[in-house]
Amino acid sequence: MAKVDVKMPEEFLLRLSRLGEKTEEIIPKVLEAGGEVVLSKVKSNLQSVIGSGTKYPSRTTGELASALGLSPAKQDRDGNHNIKIGFSEPRKDGESNAMIANIIEYGKSGQPAKPFLKPAKSASRKPCIEAMKAKLEEELGRI
Template sequence: MANVQMKLPDDFLLALSKLEGRTDEILSKALESGSQVVESKVRGNLSAVIGTGTKVSSRSTGELERALGVSKPLQDRNGDWNIKVGFSEPRSDGKSNAMIANIIEYGRHGQPAKPFLKPAKSQSRKACLEAMKTRLQQEVDSI
């Protein structure tokens, strides 16, 4: 049976051990960087579609735009890290922000769809990944 032995430089091993202790912190910062890119794109798309192309004047209160935000990065039971860009609840009128966003995104009878979430997802994907890679590299380099 073959036996393989690898010896790594001490400074590399030291950097790996420091990285191990700060993994949660570093991953959280990387996710937050990416979520800022996505949130700004969703916010811009939402502002562009609200009140446009309506037969009657817009009744928008701006509450949906104010409810848009980002959750804290959390680790699920499988060990995966997640962060969510979405709408906080409830609204002052008792309706759901998710319902209002769904109606705007997909439309309803007599109201055409005005997608803002799906285009934001596809338009911000590369920029989000680049922002997360850049932040991760900055954090690793600072060790």
């Protein structure tokens, strides 16, 4: 029976072992880099649709846009790391920011839809991936 030994370069093996130790530090940084790209696109889309095309003068307070934010990266029970973009709650007037965002996104009777989330998702997909790749390369360069 034939036997083959493959020898890996020592430097490569050391970097792989250090990567395994630092994975829990690197993943949140990479996710936050991508999340920031998407967050900025969602904010710009939201600000462009709020108060536009209304019959009456806009009564916007800016509270919805200021409530938009990025959650810290967390690991779910399946072991997947996630980061979320959403609205902090509650508003000063007692309404839900998520409900108001839903009405803006999908509309309601007598109010046309003004999508801002779905276009932001599709427009920021590639820049988000590129930002995450760049951050990962930066972090791997430090190892």
